[in-house]
Amino acid sequence: MAAAKDQERAGRAQAGPDVIEEIRRSVRALCANFPGAYWRERDRARAYPTEFVKALTDAGFLAILVPEEFGGSGLGVAAAVAVLEEIHRNGGNGAACHAQMYIMGTILRHGSAAQKRRWLPGIASGALRLQAFAVTEPESGTDTLGLRTTAVRDGDRYLINGQKVWTSRAEHSDLMLLLARTTPREEAATRTEGLSVFLVDMREAVGRGLTVRPIRTMLNHATTELFFDDLSVPAEALIGEEGKGFRYILDGMNAERILIAAECIGDARWFVDRATEYARERVVFDRPIGQNQGIQFPLARAYAATEAADLMVARAAAMFDAGEPCGKEANMAKLLASEASWQAADMCIQTHGGYGFAEEYDVERKFRETRLYQVAPVSTNLILAYLAEHVLGLPRSY
């Protein structure tokens, strides 16, 4: 693990401000090929943005965190933040593929040398899509330790039974990271032990013990529910040690929080840009609506909230890349950024009046998309509970 950390850090030194600036410029140019009309059409059909994801993959941006020795660019989270923020700031939606960037972190940190050699190069090139992550279950929800899907050792294989919900991109993934219980809760040595992480090969699993059913939602998100019925996976699918899965998942959470926060910052800036432009141009009562303080002030507030949240995102990313513990900062970044983007979304639709509701303006689509981030990947209350318990030292509330 220390080796993996050093390896990640060694690469990170290379992402100076000029490289980050160049990354932003390039992602902007890429996004220009996918204008609002593209996202609207995909949204209306609830269709996966395949072409966009392919362009990002081909340009290497989804392999940004994979170390160079496995074919990626070995850059840090701060560079990945730039990619995702730009996508969202330019009207796109990185949720279709952001997980390809960071789910592999679990293999990188906890996988065996053989597992890394086997999987990481394909993930880096995009030949293998690892962008599904099955944690949430219908019965346990936010209470991850209460999950009921079981994996039972059977010779040189594991048999998996149970159910997952909200497993996003499962239909667009070759591999899936799965959290399942390997030791019954009452027999586990400690409260947090007994869960294990598996890398499931979807190409072999679907139709042979695994059923994937899409869930239609208020946004275009390719999310699904999964049913496991005696799915048999080889013992090599286990990542790290049996029983330590919950710890491994927590290790990956900080990167995820920071990257989702970056998407929120991008959204917030998109809303602020659009609203400012509209407020300048829309003339009612013989004056631009932006001349009224009733329009200006919510805009200025949303802007300030966004800039403040962005500072926290930058700080969390810098700490992560320096190898410092950053649970507190990563969680606050996600909390503040998801609230800033929602504040900006609300302001933007209000500024646009009736036109904010017309699909053609993209505001209503982005409004629906950015609302998700206060619920998934982690609900705001759970972040607050974390801060209260682990930072402020208050009694555990759940």
Next chain:
Amino acid sequence: MKILVFVKRVPATTARIRVADGLRMDPEGVEFVLNPYDEFAVEEALRRKEAAGGDATVTAITLGPPEAQKELRTVLAMGADEAILLTHSDAAFLDAEATAQVLAEQAEQRGPWDLVFFGKQAVDRDQHGVGPSVATRLGMPCLSEIVELEIADGKATARREVEGASETLEAPLPCAFTCQKGLNEPRYASLKGIMAAKRKPLETVQVDLPPAKVEVVELAPPPPRPPGRIVGEGAAAVPELVRALREEAKVL
């Protein structure tokens, strides 16, 4: 095959331009980018290199302020092999002839070149002059504002749009081209390209500027657009609208 592409750092077309002292643009707060037409030139240069294979190289050259390093890095990230920054703090205020003189001298020293590409104009001063002038100094034919290019058997065949027609031109190599929108779809840098660019050579050369032959005597923002005129309402307004378009605006 040695390919040379000339590029320029210019204000973004979306930038709000303010005049500083009646003579110059105030660069404060302005975003600068690679000249959009130069993107077509870079893309074409890279495609020719890729088509030629082997040891073909693309060199990018600019005359500009030290900050123009940034635009050269972008070109290196797109795939050029090396870059040369000719720098002088007053470079932005040269006329096309003096600029061409400096560029041509440096290009000559580093030549000979097989193919030379320019954007058809820089969107800051819009002079359209540097490409043809450098080509003349290098003793090369120059096919300007091209939207299609074919290179075979030691000659270049290019097409360009002229008023109401399409013109096809031919010239022997080595040849220079100025590139127009439509020629190709410029690529964006890949992440690998961005990382590789940091290890590519970028040479900075301080240059002396020859005296400009054209002097800017005044730079002023365009007068505010006169407000629109409402000629009437509904179908009844049509005759007056047609008359105004024909006789006043002279667009019909």
